[in-house]
Amino acid sequence: MASLLYRLGSFAARRAWPVIVAWVVILGISVGAFFAVGGTLSNSFDIPGTASGAVTDALAEKLPDTAGGTGTVVYRTIDGEPFTDEQKEAITDAATSARDLDGVAAVIDPFDAEAQQAAQAAQLDAGRAQADAGRAQLDAGQAQLDAGRAQLDAAVAEAAAAGAPAEQQAALAAQLATLDEQQATLDASRAELAAGDEQLELGTTLLGLADGIGVVSDDGTTAIVNVSFVDPRLELSEEVKQATIAHFEENPVEGTTVDFGTDIAQGVPEIFGVGEVVGLVFAAIVLIVMLGSLIAASLPIVTAIVGVGVGVTASLAFSGVVDMASVTPVLGVMLGLAVGIDYSLFIVNRHRKQLIEGVPVRESIGLATGTSGTAVVFAGSTVIVALLALNVTGVPFLGLMGTVGAVCVAVAVLVAITFAPALLSLIGERLLRRRTRGIIGHKHAGEKPVKTMSTVRAVVTVLVSVVALLIVAIPALSMRLGLPDGSSEPSDSTSYRAFQIVDETFGAGANGPLLVTATLPAAIDDDELLATQAAVASAIAEQPDVAAVAPIAASDDGTLLAFQVLPEEGPNSVTTEKLVQDLRAMEPVNGDIVLGVAGQAAINIDISEALADVLPIYLVVVVGLSLIIMVVVFRSLLVPLIATGGFVLSLFATYGLIVSVFQFGWGASIIGLHSTGPILSFLPVILVGILFGLAMDYQLFLASGMREAYVHGSPARLAVAQGFRAGRSVVIAAALIMVSVFGGFIFSESTIIRSIGFGLAFGVLLDAFVVRMLLMPALMHLLGRSAWWLPRWLDRVLPNVDMEGAALEREHPGVQTGGVRLTS
Known part of the structure; x- marks a missing residue:
């Protein structure tokens, strides 16, 4: 591997301009494909085979008018007075004309519905x-x-x-x-x-x-226009949603405001904003301090931007043919920037050190690509494996997110081992500051001798690190999963205003009504319909936390009834989640009428439960595959186990921090979070894949240095100290860069992006600085030579990937610096 990458880096250095032009052409093709065939992004998340999905299928077959997605349009008078006749007429006109929009199945005029409800009451009285x-x-x-x-x-x-x-x-x-x-x-x-x-x-x-289910407030100042769509919520296109919003905005009603619920107006998060720019600026500062010059610091950022441009736009080009969640390209940007900067940094830093030692420019580029590039390839492989393994969860949108993330990481690796060497060749010795160029090849004062840590210090470090991580992880025991609702949208957004207005005026449950079906064993006629509806509605109403229930439809064949159920609390509350579970667990009404539950709240609950179920499976798959890679790379059994055990500790500590902030609200105001709630349902799974891959990056760069020292003759414990000192500065810089890039997304307006950025930033922070910089070296010290133990039969079977670059050392003596080669 090292020899192959040496030749690749040398080729890129010799053919710098063709390589650069090739990447520019690739970037142009990717951008062009995106503009030519790219589609829109979706805010819907779908998992096949859920209980709510089965109910939706039954509705689509027998009650198609109730199976489609819904949209909420909220009108409110500006002066706080009841609607005037002119305003009512204008709202009615807007609702009536909306029925002609493409993809719209029905629109309920709130004042007509109110009149019908009053007429029903009057008819009963009469x-x-x-x-x-x-x-x-x-x-x-x-x-x-x-x-x-x-x-x-x-x-x-x-x-x-x-x-x-x-x-x-x-x-x-x-x-x-x-x-x-x-x-x-x-x-x-x-x-x-x-x-x-x-x-x-x-x-x-x-x-x-049904008392409590209404579309016009008691004070006459607020009205809800309910829009029903032809397609189910999870298949509803963004074009139909935006056309609906545009219709009501283009027909304003004087003296009123109009807002839209998250079911149609949940914003697509911006891919790059101010917070991300601040993160990049901080990363640039770290690079300047690390590499000592503006030219050297700018190179990793330039290569990362090119890699992100190629990976993200190429992926977005497929959004026209596949249903892509809006968070997917943002994740690609996060990963592409973070690993792109880090991977180029490893090669640039190695090249810089070799230049100072007097190695010729092109020779140094080849050597840096062959040594640090080997570590980059294997580090990137662990991230790619972890991301691609998201496809084994059976969750389509997660698999696509993992695939896009893997593509962006793969592009970052390719850019680091081809585009970066080409740029280094053009820059030449200008990579170094003028003062540094004056001492190239001169003998420098040797570094202070490396000392091993004491065994007592190692034991204390292990105990303190483990206990601290376990304490931080405690809140994770209370984790609840869910999907964001209107309360988590930006406070100045239309979705947030609509959510708050409905909550205040119609009750919290009106923001997440449930759709309950009753499947009858045999067809009933019109004479039996009312009695059956009353029996089912009464049984539903007996459940705790039901505010109101009303029949809304009956199938033509008399075998399926549909009811709207209003919970006492909002769609993400604990009581609503329990209500869904209780309704599904109910004994059949009258002994043979079976209930099913759908609706947005139920769908969100099903998705969260399904993702919670696949998390252990995914964790086993990712850890298993990555363990195999690490056994091959390190030729050891215990080092991969130590690396994995430390990752599990940092992962659950990260979960604990996320729950503390986003669910409990501790310190939420510091990051501008105005609403707390359940943790994003797919966040734990996403964090497993990404953080495990990134954790193994730092493990590779630190542990490979330790192994180099060990295979070159240093005692095991001294090799730990030598490898740690050789790689700590670049790993610290790389970790700070990742934390700053991910941290920039914490201040995104989107709660989804905010929580992902927070989890990745603090996950890297804990794993890099607590596990890799403290816990792992201490455990390696305690294990001594046994850390590198490998059964002989397995040693003979495993391929030799030459992580230490032994072949390069034989062919190019300049690759060795000071007796311990630096892999980073």
Whole structure:
């Protein structure tokens, strides 16, 4: 590997301009492809095979009007007074005309819905009054009939006692028969009235259960226009959403504000903002301090920007044919910048040191690419493996995020071992400051002898590091997963305003209503419909934390009913999550009516649970694959195990910090976080893949230096100290650069991007400075020679990847500096 990379770096140095032009052409093709065939990004996250997905499929088959996505448009009067007639008419016109938009299935006019609800209540009252009047009329008729029967009975008795003629008695009997017929008619009317009373009672019950579900506020100042779309929420295109928003914005209603819920207006995060610029500036400062000149410091940044440009735009070019989440390219930018700067830094720093030692420019470029470049390739491989392994989770949007991230890392590696050497060749000795160029090749005073740490210090370091990380990790035990709602949007966004208005006016649950289906064992007719709906609605209403429930549809074949259920609290609350679980766990209503739950809140819960389930599997796959890579690289069993154990500690400590800030709200104001809630559902999985790969980067650069010293004859414990001193400065600089790049995203307006940036920044901080710089050297010291133990049979089987560059050392003596070659 080292020899191959030496030849590649030497070629790039000799053919600098063709290599640079080739990368410029590649960048141009990628940008052109993005503008030519790139599509829009989505804020929807989908996981196949969830419980809510099955319910949505059933609705799509039998109740297609309820299966599509929904959008919320919120109107509010500016002066706080009730809507005027003119304003109501304008809102109605906007709602009515929106029904003609492409992709829109239906639009509910709030004032029409309010009128219908009032009409239903009035109809029930009228029916009740009519029933009372009918009952009074029946009672009067019954009293009259009873009086006539009493008189007739007396006449019959008197005629019989007096021995009246048979004709007279027959006439009296005929009159009694007539009274019996009248009684039968009264009884039938009374039965019919009783049946009507039952229907009125059922209607009253349903109306009472639905109390709280409304689209016009009690004070008449706020109204909600509900838009139903043809496509399901997870398939709803951004074009349809934006066209809906544009329609209502282009038809303003004087004296009102209009805002849109996150279901249609959740913003697509900007890929690069002010925070990211600040992060890059800090990275540049670190590079200047590390490399000593502006030219040297600018080179890693330039190469990283080229790599990001190629990787991200090439990936975005596929957004026109695949459904790509909006966070995907941002993740590519994060990774591309961070690893791109670091990987080029490793090679530039090695080249700089060799120049100072007097190695010719092109020879030094080849040697730096062959040595540090080998470590870059294997470090990048661990990151790529971890990211590509996201595809084994079976979660499409996660797999795509991992693939795009892997592409960006792969491009960063290629840029570091080709484009960076070409630029170094053009820069030549100007990479060094003028004063430094004056002492090239001169003998320098030797460094102070390296001393090994004491065993006591090593034991104390291990104990303190482990205990500290475990304490920081404690909040992770309370982690809740979810997806952001309107409360987590920027405070000046339309989605945040819509969420707050609905919360204040209609209740927290109105921001996340559930869609509950009832599957019937057999078809029911219209006479049974009301009773069945009332039975199901009553059973649902008995569950804790249900604010209101209302039937909204019944299938034509009479086998599927749909209900809207309003929770007491918002879509991301603990009680709403429990309500979804309780509804799904309910015994069948009336013994055979099975309930299902869908809706945005239920979909978010399903996605979070599914991602929580795949996390252990993914962790095993990533760790297993990377362990194999590290065993090959280090030719040791214990070093990979130490590296992995330290990573697990830093990972859970990172989880603890995230929960502390984003869920508990500790110090949230420091980063401008105005709302707390569940942790982003796919964040734990994403962090596993990325942080494990980056952690192994630093492990490779530090431990490979230790192994170099060991294989060159240093005692095991001295080799630990020598390798650590050889690599610590560049690893510290690289870690600070990553923290600054990731940290810049903490101040993004998007909560999704903010939490990812926070997790990556503090994950790198903990792993690099606590695990790699403290815990790992201390454990290596305690293990001594046993750290490099490998069974002989395995040693014979494993391929020799030449991480130490032994072949280069034989062919190019200049590769060795001071007895311990520096891999970084």
